[in-house]
Amino acid sequence: HAAEAQRTDLMTITRHALNEQGRHPESRGDFTILLSHIVLGCKFVASAVNKAGLAKLIGLAGETNIQGEEQKKLDVLSNEVFVKALVSSGRTCVLVSEENEEAIFVDAQLRGKYCVCFDPLDGSSNIDCGVSIGTIFGIYMIKDKDNATLEDVLQPGTNMIAAGYCMYGSSCTLVLSTGNGVNGFTLDPSLGEFILTHPNIKIPNKGKIYSVNEGNARNWDVPTAKFVEKCKFPQDGSSPKSLRYIGSMVADVHRTLLYGGIFLYPADKKSPNGKLRVLYEVFPMSFLMEQAGGQSFTGKQRALELAPTEIHQRSPIFLGSYDDVEEIKSLYASES
Ligand code: AFP
DSSP states (O other): OGGGSSOOSOOBHHHHHHHHHTTOTTOOSHHHHHHHHHHHHHHHHHHHHHHHHHHHHHOOTTOOOOSSHHHHHHHHHHHHHHHHHHHHTTOEEEEEETTOSSOEEOOGGGOOSEEEEEEEEETGGGGGGTOOEEEEEEEEEOSOGGGOOGGGTSSOGGGOSEEEEEEESSSEEEEEESSSOOEEEEEETTTTEEEEEEOSOOOOSSOSEEEOOGGGGGGBOHHHHHHHHHHHSOSSSOOOOEEOOOSOHHHHHHHHHHHOOEEEEOOBSSOTTOSSBIIIIIHHHHHHHHHTTOEEEOSSSBGGGOOOSSTTOBOOEEEESHHHHHHHHHHHHHHO
16 A cells, blocks of 8 residues: 555554553553653663764763773662653652662652562673663562562562563664563654564464573583573474574564564573572563563573562573474473
């Protein structure tokens, strides 16, 4: 249709959230407001990341230190923007950030019903070479606003009501689930709006890609080693899988979600719990994978059923296409 060449009916992320709200007649728009504050944080980081290279070369306002310190600053800056945006939304109660050792309890007069666990700038070791990085977030409902405790953020991932990530890559994409499938929105820089570009994302049942830091191979356990061996030397007549590993979880998971395959950060002898953090890496990504028709497994159980006891706890993780995760599950099952 020639008439479709220029789209005029734009589904912004706010419009989408308002539509979703229609499914919950009791809702008063609190989630939409919370989301708009998260989106503000993402737009800020997107713009700051774009300028990061320039800041280093020519020094942007106030940034006189050219010893590579703006990299650290970008983490810290992004965190401050997110914390302030979340608190000022008036819709949050407990916040957990990768950047803060302790959980943040919002002052009583600004308290709302949501708890947000987030990593404001994940994969930050990739900033200096311009590789994709991202923000990850998971959202819970508070049990009792007047008695907020750490228990409110130490819930199993199955209690999450929404999760998402924003990838700062060749384009800026925000992927979100509120428990009703997964949708992807791309930032139109000329409008400053996230527009629905990837409606109802479903991960292929089986993929041709595996994604892992193979430099850790000598410390892997037997099921992980067997699995990767099978990716390279399949015994069932199928073609070997391709290896893709960026080292930036958002980018590796985003590719896995769109193209299919498996992403793994397993346990190894040196790191018995792997590297990735349960609250703001493992849970949100597992929630999105399941909502897209894939699976997520820790080596012992369904990842979302983990019951965390510490806010910065780590867990091994295998997530992606349903059939590919099924294979690693059966390798662990035959091991025990
Ligand atoms: P950085 O923030 O230090 O770059 O770590 C990124 C990360 O937490 C995650 O985004 C990657 O998936 C993972 O670490 C990569 O870890 P390895 O460098 O050990 O492969």
